[in-house]
Amino acid sequence: xxxxxxxxxxxxxxxxxxxxxxxxxxxxxxxxxxxxxxxxxxxxxxxxxxxxxxxxxxxxxxxxxxxxxxx
Numbered sequence: 001x002x003x004x005x006x007x008x009x010x011x012x013x014x015x016x017x018x019x020x021x022x023x024x025x026x027x028x029x030x031x032x033x034x035x036x037x038x039x040x041x042x043x044x045x046x047x048x049x050x051x052x053x054x055x056x057x058x059x060x061x062x063x064x065x066x067x068x069x070x071x
Contacts, residue, residue: 036052
């Protein structure tokens with residue numbers, strides 16, 4: 001069983017889902033994070049490079065409860 005939320009509060013932060021933003025004048029569902037990742041020029045690249053990059057996304061909040069799922 002999965003429960004879907006439009007807003008979630010954790011550690012003092014409030015996260016809003018993309019569906020919640022659809023009915024608002026302002027939008028607050030975007031997130032970003034910085035991470036070191038490996039870049040390759042192609043699949044055959046033998047000299048990959050590591051660099052800091054920023055990933056952007058949109059929040060979709062779901063809570064999965066495996067204890068109530070039928071077997």
